[in-house]
Amino acid sequence: NAGVTQTPKFRVLKTGQSMTLLCAQDMNHEYMYWYRQDPGMGLRLIHYSVGEGTTAKGEVPDGYNVSRLKKQNFLLGLESAAPSQTSVYFCASSYAGQGYNEQFFGPGTRLTVL
Amino acid sequence: DQQVKQNSPSLSVQEGRISILNCDYTNSMFDYFLWYKKYPAEGPTFLISISSIKDKNEDGRFTVFLNKSAKHLSLHIVPSQPGDSAVYFCAASGGATQGGSEKLVFGKGTKLTVNP
Numbered sequence: 001n002a003g004v005t006q007t008p009k010f011r012v013l014k015t016g017q018s019m020t021l022l023c024a025q026d027m028n029h030e031y032m033y034w035y036r037q038d039p040g041m042g043l044r045l046i047h048y049s050v051g052e053g054t055t056a057k058g059e060v061p062d063g064y065n066v067s068r069l070k071k072q073n074f075l076l077g078l079e080s081a082a083p084s085q086t087s088v089y090f091c092a093s094s095y096a097g098q099g100y101n102e103q104f105f106g107p108g109t110r111l112t113v114l
Numbered sequence: 115d116q117q118v119k120q121n122s123p124s125l126s127v128q129e130g131r132i133s134i135l136n137c138d139y140t141n142s143m144f145d146y147f148l149w150y151k152k153y154p155a156e157g158p159t160f161l162i163s164i165s166s167i168k169d170k171n172e173d174g175r176f177t178v179f180l181n182k183s184a185k186h187l188s189l190h191i192v193p194s195q196p197g198d199s200a201v202y203f204c205a206a207s208g209g210a211t212q213g214g215s216e217k218l219v220f221g222k223g224t225k226l227t228v229n230p
Contacts, residue, residue, distance in 0.1 A: 004157070031216060040123075042203060042222040043158070058217070090157050100146040100165075100207055100216055105157030 002026055004106035006091050012112045013081045021076040021109050023091030030096035032074040033058075033103065034066060036087040043090065049074055050096070081113045117141045118206050120221035128229055133191040135224050137204030140185065144206040148218070149178060149189050152201045161202070162189070194228045201225045 007022040023032065033048040035058075045058030049068040063085060065077045074093075078085060088110050092103040119138045127133045137147075145166040150158035164171040164178045164187065171178050177190045191198055204221040 033217075040222060043220040045217060048217065094216055096216075100163070102148065102160040102163065103216075103218060105159070107157045108155070
């Protein structure tokens with residue numbers, strides 16, 4: 001049981017390049033999330049999904065797109081990377097059920113945009 | 115506008131003493147609160163949570179207190195150990211009031227250092 005995994009772990013991009021970050025979970029969770037963490041800013045929600053085929057905007061969605069074609073995968077895309085998108089990106093997932101359920105986080109992807 | 119505030123960026127305590135990490139929130143619709151712990155180069159891990167219907171939840175050395183009238187919660191670690199040195203994030207959720215998506219709003223974190 002790997003939990004939440006993220007690919008890649010590190011990436012360096014040039015301004016204007018595109019890339020896709022992959023998140024996979026093997027816990028059969030309905031909900032998945034993408035966050036970014038910047039120094040002194042905590043974790044900010046980019047996009048999230050409440051089930052296969054659904055996506056919704058979070059707090060800081062601009063410049064990113066997401067897709068949830070399979071329940072276990074949640075992809076985060078940067079179409080034209082900008083230096084402001086240099087950050088550590090975390091994916092998380094949670095079970096959908098009665099009451100609140102904790103979110104489980106992946107190990108993160110450190111992205112640098114030059 | 116920060117809805118969840120952790121006003122102390124850092125805290126340093128001696129091993130064996132109590133660590134108290136504080137968190138304030140502004141949104142009265144929040145009804146569930148969580149603490150996450152994060153080591154460098156790792157993802158956050160869930161530590162402890164509390165529902166708004168309670169004022170205290172305890173799990174081993176970790177206790178979370180909730181004061182709804184003051185919109186304040188705190189995490190107590192007793193006794194503190196060097197392995198507790200990490201960044202602690204407070205998070206809040208509106209649960210069903212946020213459309214059932216269970217979105218979390220995080221504070222900026224407090225870096226705890228426990229000195230041997």
